[in-house]
Amino acid sequence: MPTPAPASPLPTIEDVRAAAARLHGHAHRTPVLRSATADARTGASFFFKCENLQRMGAFKFRGAFNAIAKLDPAQRRAGVVAFSSGNHAQAIALAARELGSTAVIVMPADAPAAKLAATRGYGAEVVTYERLRESREAIAQRLADERGLTLIPPFDHDDVIAGQGTAALELFEDAGELDALFMPLGGGGLLSGSLLAAEAMSPRCAVFGVEPAAGDDGRQSLRSGGIVTIGVPETIADGAMTTHLGERTFPIIQRLARDVVAVDDDALILAMRFFAERMKIVVEPTGCLGAAGAFAEAFRWQGKRIGVILSGGNVDLGRYAGWLAGS
Numbered sequence: 001m002p003t004p005a006p007a008s009p010l011p012t013i014e015d016v017r018a019a020a021a022r023l024h025g026h027a028h029r030t031p032v033l034r035s036a037t038a039d040a041r042t043g044a045s046f047f048f049k050c051e052n053l054q055r056m057g058a059f060k061f062r063g064a065f066n067a068i069a070k071l072d073p074a075q076r077r078a079g080v081v082a083f084s085s086g087n088h089a090q091a092i093a094l095a096a097r098e099l100g101s102t103a104v105i106v107m108p109a110d111a112p113a114a115k116l117a118a119t120r121g122y123g124a125e126v127v128t129y130e131r132l133r134e135s136r137e138a139i140a141q142r143l144a145d146e147r148g149l150t151l152i153p154p155f156d157h158d159d160v161i162a163g164q165g166t167a168a169l170e171l172f173e174d175a176g177e178l179d180a181l182f183m184p185l186g187g188g189g190l191l192s193g194s195l196l197a198a199e200a201m202s203p204r205c206a207v208f209g210v211e212p213a214a215g216d217d218g219r220q221s222l223r224s225g226g227i228v229t230i231g232v233p234e235t236i237a238d239g240a241m242t243t244h245l246g247e248r249t250f251p252i253i254q255r256l257a258r259d260v261v262a263v264d265d266d267a268l269i270l271a272m273r274f275f276a277e278r279m280k281i282v283v284e285p286t287g288c289l290g291a292a293g294a295f296a297e298a299f300r301w302q303g304k305r306i307g308v309i310l311s312g313g314n315v316d317l318g319r320y321a322g323w324l325a326g327s
């Protein structure tokens with residue numbers, strides 16, 4: 001079913017630029033790394049934007065900070081609420097603290113203790129729920145209503161999209177125009193924001209979202225022309241286990257993305273090993289999606305300049321050691 005036109009104007013490059021100004025001095029300007037090995041193996045020239053080195057370990061700090069920074073003073077004083085067991089939770093917690101606001105994060109009671117502790121460590125109040133009995137959306141909405149909190153969703157929100165676009169904006173500023181750009185695709189906040197940056201900064205650049213083969217709803221959505229919803233995919237890319245694109249992200253992706261490609265978990269593990277062994281950096285499985293997709297497609301881009309967003313580096317060290325060791 002075709003998705004109806006969005007009710008209000010979608011974010012633009014001006015919103016991405018305004019987000020960049022807000023983030024200045026708060027987010028890290030992460031490095032763009034090169035790799036002679038990656039270039040020699042593929043015949044292309046790679047530019048890796050290292051958001052694994054961003055504050056709290058992922059690009060999500062950008063969108064969270066931008067969204068909270070845009071609240072009016074009364075809303076900021078009242079606080080924000082988010083539901084997430086992953087990087088969005090920590091991003092909201094840290095950004096709220098940094099901006100003098102407070103955050104309530106709704107997380108499943110059986111979330112890993114390390115994640116609950118990390119989120120509390122950034123100063124957030126954690127409210128847990130029973131995964132099988134309750135809906136986290138409903139709990140977050142109730143908290144928002146009862147306490148006057150502002151709900152900040154992980155991707156389907158204009159200020160989040162604009163904030164996420166600042167990573168690609170910096171990449172184009174630092175690396176110049178690119179022939180292709182690959183990045184992970186979950187709900188599409190990162191991809192839609194990056195597409196706005198690419199359109200303005202490098203209009204001939206072909207931009208690709210890369211998602212886990214087990215959950216290729218983005219690819220299905222592009223093919224069918226409407227948002228396709230799937231079951232929760234089983235993959236080690238836990239930041240891309242989303243079941244559908246957003247109503248704000250999809251129209252931007254549909255208009256500007258060259259394509260969506262999919263990679264399996266084995267390709268993510270190979271990429272993780274490559275980054276550890278060759279480039280000495282820790283990239284989480286979801287953060288490897290763009291690189292794994294780019295490596296698979298590089299034969300089409302011989303002699304060309306390929307950007308890749310390494311979106312995050314938050315791993316459970318025990319599991320990470322196992323992936324590196326091949327167990």
Ligand SMILES: *Cc1c(COP(=O)(O)O)cnc(C)c1O
Nearest residue numbers: 087186187188189190239311312
């Ligand atoms: C959230 C996340 C993604 C996916 O981002 P979307 O905006 O939902 O597409 C990719 N990588 C990491 C590390 C993430 O935390």
